[in-house]
Structure formats: structure tokens, C-alpha cells
Amino acid sequence: MGSLRRYFHPEQLREFSLVFLIVAIFLFFGSQIPGYFSPRIFNRVTSDVAIITVVAIGETLVLLTRNYDLSVGSIVGLTAFFVGKQLSFYPDMLPALALLLAIGAGALMGVFNGLIIAYGRVPSLIATLGTLAIYRSMLVAYPGNKIVVTNDFPKWVLDLGSTSLISIGGFDIKPVVAVALLVFIIFQLITTYLSYGRRLYAIGSNPEAARVGGLPEQQIVFWAFVLCGALAGLGGFMFMVRYGDLTTAAAQGMELQVIAAAVVGGVSTNGGVGTMIGALLGAFMINLLQQSLLRWLRISNFWVDAFLGMLILLAVTIDAVIVSRLRVIWAQTGLETRPGGEKEESHAA
Numbered sequence: 001m002g003s004l005r006r007y008f009h010p011e012q013l014r015e016f017s018l019v020f021l022i023v024a025i026f027l028f029f030g031s032q033i034p035g036y037f038s039p040r041i042f043n044r045v046t047s048d049v050a051i052i053t054v055v056a057i058g059e060t061l062v063l064l065t066r067n068y069d070l071s072v073g074s075i076v077g078l079t080a081f082f083v084g085k086q087l088s089f090y091p092d093m094l095p096a097l098a099l100l101l102a103i104g105a106g107a108l109m110g111v112f113n114g115l116i117i118a119y120g121r122v123p124s125l126i127a128t129l130g131t132l133a134i135y136r137s138m139l140v141a142y143p144g145n146k147i148v149v150t151n152d153f154p155k156w157v158l159d160l161g162s163t164s165l166i167s168i169g170g171f172d173i174k175p176v177v178a179v180a181l182l183v184f185i186i187f188q189l190i191t192t193y194l195s196y197g198r199r200l201y202a203i204g205s206n207p208e209a210a211r212v213g214g215l216p217e218q219q220i221v222f223w224a225f226v227l228c229g230a231l232a233g234l235g236g237f238m239f240m241v242r243y244g245d246l247t248t249a250a251a252q253g254m255e256l257q258v259i260a261a262a263v264v265g266g267v268s269t270n271g272g273v274g275t276m277i278g279a280l281l282g283a284f285m286i287n288l289l290q291q292s293l294l295r296w297l298r299i300s301n302f303w304v305d306a307f308l309g310m311l312i313l314l315a316v317t318i319d320a321v322i323v324s325r326l327r328v329i330w331a332q333t334g335l336e337t338r339p340g341g342e343k344e345e346s347h348a349a
Contacts, residue, residue: 014266018281022288029292036292039170045284045291046173050180051076051238053283055254056261057187058231060279061224063262064191064200066207066271067124069225071113072232073254074135079105079236081139081148084246088152095156099237106233107226109135114225118218132255140248150244161241176238183231188276200224204271253305260308261286264315286311 030036055072062069083102087093113131117124140146150158164172191197199220203210211217239251265282267274290304 015275015278015281018265018278018285022281022285025285025288025292029296033292033295036295039172041291041295043172043174045288046177047242048291049284049287050174050176051235051242052254052257052261052287053180053280054183054238055232055235055258056265056279056283057183057276058228058235059258060262060265060267060274060276061187061191061200062124062228063267063269064204064271064274065221065224066204067117067221067224068128068259068269069113069124069228070128070255070259071109071131071135072228072235072258073251073256074132074139075106075109075229075232076236076239076254077249077251078109078135078139079233080240080250081142081246081248083237084148084153084240085142085144087154087157088148091154093154095160099234102237102240103230103233106236107230110226110229110232113229114222117225118222136248136252139250142248146248148246153244157241158244161244176242179234179238183234184276184280191276196220196223201272204268204273206272256305256308256312257286257290258283260312260315263312 035041055076059069059072079102082105083098086101087098109131113128116122117127160175164174165178166173191200199210199215202215203217203220207217236251240246261283262274262279263269263282264286265274265278265280267278286308289307293304293307
């Protein structure tokens with residue numbers, strides 16, 4: 001049992017179950033929808049998952065600190081629309097500059113969130129619900145034409161959206177997918193090996209103990225929101241490249257998808273628990289279900305969003321009832337077992 005504890009943790013149960021569910025979804029809908037395993041559906045799902053994954057990774061950083069960011073969908077939409085407008089005005093803008101503009105705009109909105117939450121001590125749920133409305137209102141109030149179409153973009157934007165880095169039998173790996181994988185690897189390494197990542201878990205697990213231990217809680221939470229905003233800005237750039245045509249409704253409701261991906265992936269709403277692998281698997285499962293339900297039942301997005309809400313409730317319930325109980329059992333087993341795997345014996349005084 002001791003060796004099992006070293007290589008397996010209760011949190012990994014969610015990740016294994018997600019892999020099982022993804023395979024089950026593939027098999028079920030593959031038998032129900034003609035052409036389900038076609039390259040076209042694969043390419044669409046992976047491109048959509050890439051955007052959700054990048055934003056969900058930022059949301060995971062915030063959730064680990066026992067906070068929420070409900071404004072990410074509005075940040076993605078505002079950033080995509082803002083950068084798209086700038087490219088329509090300045091078609092000679094370099095791709096790297098447009099990318100930095102998107103990340104910088106998202107980070108700036110993340111700074112505002114971080115200041116009012118980390119230093120202003122405003123509850124994150126209330127604060128980001130307010131900034132969700134503010135950023136969306138800024139998008140609606142943006143001067144000029146309220147739509148950006150693909151014809152307004154320079155050629156490199158269209159090429160970036162249609163180019164395939166790797167293509168095997170029609171199954172393509174597009175640049176947005178490669179970017180998502182790179183972001184995943186970077187933040188998996190940060191949360192696993194760097195002190196900042198460990199501090200995120202420490203603050204979320206026990207904020208009071210972290211404060212007493214001398215951790216700069218406000219600074220860590222602030223930078224979590226800044227990074228979340230920057231990744232949402234990157235998601236906005238990817239959204240622009242992926243979809244091209246943009247309106248003031250761009251990415252509306254994405255915050256529900258992102259939070260669902262993180263929570264279903266095993267990131268605890270109570271902070272201190274979760275992995276980037278879980279967020280990635282959650283994003284993949286959420287988008288796969290969305291695409292599959294829309295093709296199978298031909299239902300509206302309203303019912304798909306309702307289904308996502310049910311998934312969030314189910315994931316939180318499973319975490320509270322089953323996974324939490326497994327953590328207690330695992331901890332008790334650890335206390336009863338020596339490193340060598342032998343049971344400790346009680347000694348009478």
C-alpha cells in the first residue's frame with residue numbers, strides 16, 4: 001500500500017475517469033453520427049479545444065488560490081475584437097506585434113482584476129462578475145462598426161488559421177493547437193517544479209497557514225489574475241485567428257465552458273487541488289460533448305449550456321463526496337504506514 005501511495009493519488013482518479021469518459025464518448029457518438037471520425041470533425045474539435053485549454057489553464061491558476069475569474073469570456077471577446085479592429089486599420093502590423101498586443105491587453109484587464117481582489121479584498125466572485133459586465137460593455141461601446149470580417153484582415157491572419165503544421169490523412173495539427181500544447185507544457189512545469197506554483201497550492205489549501213508562514217499572499221493572488229488575463233488575451237488572439245468574423249457577442253458564455261473544463265478536470269473550487277493535465281482533459285471532454293450533442297440531437301446552444309451547468313454541479317458533488325473521502329482514507333493510510341511499508345505499532349507509555 002505504501003508503494004501505491006507514492007505513485008498514485010486520489011486526485012488522479014478524476015483524470016483516469018476523464019480518459020475513460022472521452023473514450024466512451026468517442027465510441028458512443030461514433031456509432032450514432034455518420035462520419036463522426038472524419039478529419040473535418042477532428043480538426044474542428046482540436047482547434048476549439050485549443051482555445052478553451054489556454055483560457056482554462058489561466059482559470060486554473062486562479063482557482064488554485066481559492067478564487068474565481070468570471071470575466072475571462074469577456075476578456076477573450078474584447079481582446080479578439082480590439083486586435084481585429086487594429087489589424088483592419090493597420091494591415092501592415094507584424095504578427096508578433098498583434099500577438100503581444102492581445103496578450104498585453106488581456107494582462108492589463110487581469111491587473112485590474114488582481115488589484116481589486118488581491119489588494120482591495122473584494123470577493124473574486126463579485127469582482128469578476130462586475131468586470132465581466134464592464135469588459136463586455138466596453139466591447140459593445142467600441143466606436144465604429146460593430147463587426148470585423150475576414151476580408152478586413154491581412155493575409156497572414158487567414159494563412160495562420162488555415163495552415164497545418166502536421167497533416168496525416170487529412171488530420172491536421174494547426175498552429176492554435178501547437179500554441180495550446182506549448183502553453184500547457186509551460187504551466188505544467190511551472191505548477192510542478194517552480195516555487196510560484198507550489199505557493200499557489202499552499203495558499204489555496206490553507207490561506208491562514210500560508211499567511212502565517214510568511215508567503216506574500218496578495219502578490220501571488222495578484223499575479224495569478226494577471227497571468228489569467230494574459231492567457232485569456234492569448235485566447236482572444238487564437239479566437240480571432242480561428243473564427244475570423246467577429247461581433248460584439250464574440251466568446252460570450254465562454255466563462256462557463258472554461259470553468260466547466262477546469263472543475264470537471266478535477267480543479268477544486270475550494271482551492272489547492274488540481275492539475276494542468278486535468279484542465280486539458282476537461283477542456284477536451286467538454287468541447288467533444290458540445291460538438292457531439294449539437295450534431296446528434298441538433299439542439300440549441302441554450303440546452304448545451306444547461307448541460308454544462310449540470311456537469312459543473314456533478315463534478316463539484318463528486319469532489320465533495322467521493323474524492324474528498326478518498327483523500328481522508330489516503331491520509332489515514334499514510335499515517336498508519338512507515339516509509340518502508342510496515343505498520344506502526346502503538347507503544348504504551
